[in-house]
Amino acid sequence: MPDADTTGLTVGQVSARLGVTVRALHHWDETGLARPSLRTAAGYRLYTPADLERLHRVVVYRELGVGLDEIRTFLDDPTTDVPGALRAQRTRLTERIERLQRLGGELDRMIDAQERGPLLTAEQQAAIFGADWNPDWPVQARRRYADTPQWLQYAERAASRDPEDWQAIADAVTDLDRALADAMDAGAAPGTPEANRLAERHREVFAAYFPLTIEMQVLLGRTFESDPGFAAHYDTVRAGLAAWFRQIIDANARAHGIDPDTATWR
The missing domain is CATH 1.10.1660.10 (Multidrug-efflux Transporter Regulator; Chain: A; Domain 2)
Known part of the structure; x- marks a missing residue:
């Protein structure tokens, strides 16, 4: 010792x-x-x-x-064979660096989506969503909903989408708007099977943004009728469509045992 x-x-x-x-x-x-x-x-x-x-x-x-x-x-x-082993390690590190770089890019997209919604230029948004689309709407929505789980879900989806994905969503919304207008013109009354199917179709289409419960849909239906921007959109598709749309949403909720007057965001 x-x-x-x-x-x-x-x-x-x-x-x-x-x-x-x-x-x-x-x-x-x-x-x-x-x-x-x-x-x-x-x-x-x-x-x-x-x-x-x-x-x-x-x-x-x-x-x-x-x-x-x-x-x-x-x-x-x-x-x-130390040089050979180190070369193999270098290959593994290179692959890991590439994975981390991809993750870094995905994180950047997630951050951008959290802050501004669709990762599209103003020109792309106008081309996809229409000339009356306001690029500030996603920013306004973030101010209102940034602390909700639904905004996080929306941003997660937005981060992974390219213009073609958004175009497909916009086309689905346009098709739904047309189907709503046709049903209203044909005299489909709220609560009928056809009207209820359209209300459920709306939830399916809207799920591209985040999962939409029937109660949440009821609250959105009120917004569609009362908010000037939403009301103008639907009433441009067909006069009176905003009010009729809210009515079929409420009727579908009642068919599922939900009182529209007591619906909450859940």
Whole structure:
């Protein structure tokens, strides 16, 4: 056993010099990966320059993403093809970097979608949603609904969509508007099977934005009739459509045992 005058670097000194935790140094000692050559009379670890060199190599390999067992092989097995193993590790790191870059791009899209809704230029929005579309509407919706689970769901969907996806959604909405107008013209009364099917079709189409319960749909129906922007949209499709649409939504809710007068956003 070395005496108390034995010189070397303590665990704390090595930790500070190499930027690794004391816990990691203890673990490497216990597993035999990098043991200190010396001990004080009191049993404290002391690392020699040779120990420090080995530790430095361990740290370098670890930062390159090499596993501890493989590091041990690099250091202790002279037959190991270290260059070949490092090339393989470089390939793995390159693949991981590419995955992380893709994730970074997806995160950027998610952030943008959270902040402004559809990831489309103003020109693309006009081309897809029509000349009367206001690009500020998604921003206004975010101000109103940003703290709701539904806005998060909407943003998650928006982040993964391209112009073709939005065009398909816009086409589905246009087809629904036309079907609503045709049914109203044909005299379909609220509560009839045809009107109820259209109310359910609206929930299916709207699910492109976020899942819509019947109670939530009731509240939206009120907005469709009372909000000037929504009312103008539906009444442009057909005069009186906004009010008729709300009525068929309410009637469909009653058919499902829901009182429209007590509906809440849930």
